[in-house]
Amino acid sequence: MKSVIAADLGGTKCRVALVTEDQRVVAAQRINTSRDRAVFLPALDAAFAAALLARPDGVEAPSAVGVGTAGVITADGLTIERAPNLPLDQFAMVRHLRETLGLPAALMNDGRACAMGEYAVGDARGADPLLCLFFGTGIGIGLIVGGRPHAGADNAAGEIGHTIFVPGGRTCPCGGLGHFEAYCGGRAIQERLRDALGPSPDASMWSLANALATGRGEARVVVEDAVMAAAVCTANACTLFNPRAVVLGGGVVEAWPELAARIEAFVRAQCSPAITRKLRFCDSKAGSDAILLGAAAAARDVGLRA
Ligand SMILES: [Zn+2]
Numbered sequence: 278m279k280s281v282i283a284a285d286l287g288g289t290k291c292r293v294a295l296v297t298e299d300q301r302v303v304a305a306q307r308i309n310t311s312r313d314r315a316v317f318l319p320a321l322d323a324a325f326a327a328a329l330l331a332r333p334d335g336v337e338a339p340s341a342v343g344v345g346t347a348g349v350i351t352a353d354g355l356t357i358e359r360a361p362n363l364p365l366d367q368f369a370m371v372r373h374l375r376e377t378l379g380l381p382a383a384l385m386n387d388g389r390a391c392a393m394g395e396y397a398v399g400d401a402r403g404a405d406p407l408l409c410l411f412f413g414t415g416i417g418i419g420l421i422v423g424g425r426p427h428a429g430a431d432n433a434a435g436e437i438g439h440t441i442f443v444p445g446g447r448t449c450p451c452g453g454l455g456h457f458e459a460y461c462g463g464r465a466i467q468e469r470l471r472d473a474l475g476p477s478p479d480a481s482m483w484s485l486a487n488a489l490a491t492g493r494g495e496a497r498v499v500v501e502d503a504v505m506a507a508a509v510c511t512a513n514a515c516t517l518f519n520p521r522a523v524v525l526g527g528g529v530v531e532a533w534p535e536l537a538a539r540i541e542a543f544v545r546a547q548c549s550p551a552i553t554r555k556l557r558f559c560d561s562k563a564g565s566d567a568i569l570l571g572a573a574a575a576a577r578d579v580g581l582r583a
Contacts, residue, residue, distance in 0.1 A: 392419025
């Protein structure tokens with residue numbers, strides 16, 4: 278069975294795996310994301326090297342590598358231009374992978390990679406246009422139009438988490454003020470809960486957030502702000518793009534399923550019937566593997582062209 282290496286680089290964790298041509302994720306490794314490049318890059322290189330050498334039963338050596346990453350990628354698709362939650366600003370990832378692994382390499386924004394994975398194997402398979410909103414450490418978006426991810430004129434389309442929710446509001450990890458991500462990104466929710474409640478002995482902020490939805494006033498404000506920001510963000514995107522289906526995924530939604538239900542209820546109440554009549558909301562079936570599967574699709578593309 279043929280394989281490619283696929284990676285999902287996120288603000289909290291990164292995964293590197295082999296993906297077979299029948300869409301199985303094997304030999305997956307996970308590393309925690311450090312904000313220090315001198316710590317992070319050697320750990321990432323080690324994970325890629327291990328994937329290159331892995332030989333699960335019946336799986337051939339990988340023929341290409343694909344990376345789905347948080348952040349903005351340069352117009353030529355070769356370099357991570359800016360990634361607020363990763364220590365890889367201005368990093369020439371494609372050249373680095375070609376040099377260290379000796380394989381053709383592809384680089385894709387994680388929201389687009391996720392949407393490609395959902396479009397290929399998820400419950401929203403084949404829905405076009407397909408809007409995928411990914412509430413993780415930050416907010417990823419992927420829009421599939423005509424079977425392809427919409428990248429914009431300069432490979433920078435879709436950063437809806439960095440559009441404005443509250444003019445002049447909280448500082449976003451990107452440095453802007455009042456962006457959606459500063460209210461419903463996982464990192465922002467965690468920071469605001471910590472500010473409201475002090476450090477918690479509960480390591481799982483999502484179970485904390487869930488418990489506090491009916492709990493103390495300060496935390497409830499944080500949780501309700503997050504719900505409203507996520508709902509408005511999704512409704513605005515639906516009105517703008519008129520998708521056939523919406524996939525809601527990411528760590529925040531997985532750990533806090535009520536959020537997806539409240540987002541859908543808001544969209545159905547607030548958007549016009551022309552938008553909502555045939556609109557389907559789908560769970561992220563590919564789940565945490567969606568970015569890997571999309572990155573693998575990009576790797577196969579670049580492998581075929583090499
Ligand atoms: Zn921002």
